[in-house]
Amino acid sequence: MTTPLVKDRTYRSPMALVGGVLLLAIIGWLGIDALIRGHGRTPWLALAMMILLVPLVAAFTLRPAVFAGEDRLRIRNPFRVITLPWAEIAALRSGFSNEVVASSGAKYQLWAIPVSLRGRKRAARRTAKSEADAQRGRTAAAGPRSVGVGAGFRTVRDTDGAGGPVRAEADQIMDELRQLLESRSAAESARGEVTVRWAYEVAAPAVAGAVLLAILLAVG
Structure with a gap:
């Protein structure tokens, strides 16, 4: 078969x-x-x-x-x-x-x-949020930034988000x-x-x- x-x-x-x-x-x-x-x-x-x-x-x-x-x-x-x-x-x-x-x-x-126009708008918002998060990650990856903790400091480095555009179902x-x-x-x-x-x-x-x-x- x-x-x-x-x-x-x-x-x-x-x-x-x-x-x-x-x-x-x-x-x-x-x-x-x-x-x-x-x-x-x-x-x-x-x-x-x-x-x-x-x-x-x-x-x-x-x-x-x-x-x-x-x-x-x-x-x-x-x-x-x-x-x-x-x-x-x-x-x-x-x-x-x-x-x-x-x-x-x-x-x-x-x-x-x-077709769900609401679904497309929701997917577009998720895509924009994902891209914004990825951009913030790339900015942070360019150099560590210091965040005050009490009398000392610690270094925080965000991870770079990866992902394509979100599509409606x-x-x-x-x-x-x-x-x-x-x-x-x-x-x-x-x-x-x-x-x-x-x-x-x-x-x-x-x-x-x-x-x-x-x-x-x-x-x-």
């Missing part, structure tokens, strides 16, 4: 997973309570809302994932699954959102790797994907066609719930 050159990697948003579980728990609690204790049209309205909201919440929180393999990048977004061979990827871009650009020019957003993941793209884009096994599949298993229940809710509201 041939050992794969690249270990498969899966990327998901922990915050989205936590938020999705909490939202589903709230929807389930309120919905089931309305089904059991509601009167008149209330149970039907609660059922319609649950059929509508549960797939949508799961689609935008639990479903998104990015699977990076030896030959292909598979993106599972809320309503689509896109499979791109590495050879068909032109670029991986990071701006206000992370996206992959196919050789055809088509762009696909990476829902599972959201999403930016680190994008760097990993770019490294995979660079190393695998020329491989013969990484060639093929880009495929896009719509997630009807998510859209169909949501549409059914929306139709049922519209009927109930129209009937009054």
